[in-house]
Amino acid sequence: ILNVEQSPQSLHVQEGDSTNFTCSFPSSNFYALHWYRWETAKSPEALFVMTLNGDEKKKGRISATLNTKEGYSYLYIKGSQPEDSATYLCAFPDNTNAGKSTFGDGTTLTVKP
Amino acid sequence: DSGVTQTPKHLITATGQRVTLRCSPRSGDLSVYWYQQSLDQGLQFLIQYYNGEERAKGNILERFSAQQFPDLHSELNLSSLELGDSALYFCASSSRHSNSPLHFGNGTRLTVT
Numbered sequence: 001i002l003n004v005e006q007s008p009q010s011l012h013v014q015e016g017d018s019t020n021f022t023c024s025f026p027s028s029n030f031y032a033l034h035w036y037r038w039e040t041a042k043s044p045e046a047l048f049v050m051t052l053n054g055d056e057k058k059k060g061r062i063s064a065t066l067n068t069k070e071g072y073s074y075l076y077i078k079g080s081q082p083e084d085s086a087t088y089l090c091a092f093p094d095n096t097n098a099g100k101s102t103f104g105d106g107t108t109l110t111v112k113p
Numbered sequence: 114d115s116g117v118t119q120t121p122k123h124l125i126t127a128t129g130q131r132v133t134l135r136c137s138p139r140s141g142d143l144s145v146y147w148y149q150q151s152l153d154q155g156l157q158f159l160i161q162y163y164n165g166e167e168r169a170k171g172n173i174l175e176r177f178s179a180q181q182f183p184d185l186h187s188e189l190n191l192s193s194l195e196l197g198d199s200a201l202y203f204c205a206s207s208s209r210h211s212n213s214p215l216h217f218g219n220g221t222r223l224t225v226t
Contacts, residue, residue, distance in 0.1 A: 034214045043115060043203065044156075046214035089156070091215075099146045099207045099215055100169045103156040 002026055004092045006104035013080050014112050020076045021107040023090030027071035031095035035064055035075055038087040038106065047075075047088075080111040116140060119204050119218030127226055131192040134221045136204030138185055144168070144207050145187040146215060147179060151200040162187055194225045 005024045013019050025033060032051045036044040048057040053068040061078045077084055087108045091101035116139035126132055138145050147159040149172075158171035162181035173179075176194075181187040191198060201222050205215035 032212045036214070043117075043217035043219050044215075045115070046216070049212050049214055051212055091156075093212070094169075097161065097169050099144055099161055099205065099213075100158055100171065101215065102158070103148075105155040 002092055002102040004090060004102045004104040006088075006090055006107050008107060009105065010108040010110070012110045012112065015081060017080050017111075018076065018078045019080055019109065020074050021088065021109075022072055022074055023104055024072045025090070025092045027069060029095050030068045030071075032093050033066060033073050034091040034093065034101065035073070036089040036091065038089055040086070044089055075107075077109070080109070082111045082113050085109055085111045115216040115218065117204060117206050117216050117218035119221055121221060122219065123222045123224075125224045125226065126194060128194055128196060130194050130225075131190065132194065132223065134189040134191070134202055134204070134223075136187045136189070136218055138187070138204075138206030139208075139216050142206035142208055142216070143185065144209075145181055145185070146205045146207070147173075147187070147189050148203040148205065149200050150203065150220075151197070156203065159189070191223070196225050199223055199225045 035047040038044040048064045050066040055066040066073045087106040089106045091103045094100040118137040143164045146161045148156045159173040161169040179189045203220045204218045207213045
């Protein structure tokens with residue numbers, strides 16, 4: 001059983017604050033790491049696909065880094081806005097079947113105006 | 114819009130009953146995945162079909178079964194339902210490219226009373 005852990009479980013910040021959270025995963029047999037954003041009453045949407053050690057991906061105010069040797073990825077949100085409120089999931093795909101992913105429990109971010 | 118269609122959106126049924134959840138993948142995607150999210154648990158992989166054939170199995174109960182039809186839509190059948198089967202059931206599809214993330218449908222909220 002793969003262990004994909006996310007911390008913290010939840011986070012409450014004020015609008016304009018920058019924040020970050022962590023996903024840790026097995027460092028052996030690394031294939032890829034996916035980040036998803038899951039807004040309330042919607043379905044999870046892919047944010048980033050991370051594949052190489054040292055990868056850094058960015059989409060607007062959200063960025064992610066990857067360290068495959070130590071088995072962690074950070075997601076950063078700069079200048080949080082209320083519309084960033086969501087649950088952020090990381091997923092560790094099976095290296096023989098990318099869709100068979102092990103998901104972390106997510107970090108739920110609430111941004112207060 | 115992910116392009117993955119799931120019906121119904123909500124389902125309320127009694128213990129012991131049988132239900133069928135339906136999913137149509139994104140146009141061009143051959144793989145369909147079913148995931149379950151129970152209360153206080155993360156997304157759990159149930160089963161995958163690829164072009165009509167079962168490809169991978171996860172934590173799927175024997176009371177549950179699935180199939181994928183020639184037009185690539187998939188059905189998840191849940192029988193002898195128990196209270197603990199109440200959950201959000203997601204269908205997802207992905208392209209054949211490696212490292213592709215999952216594209217999720219909007220989910221079916223199943224409530225067993």
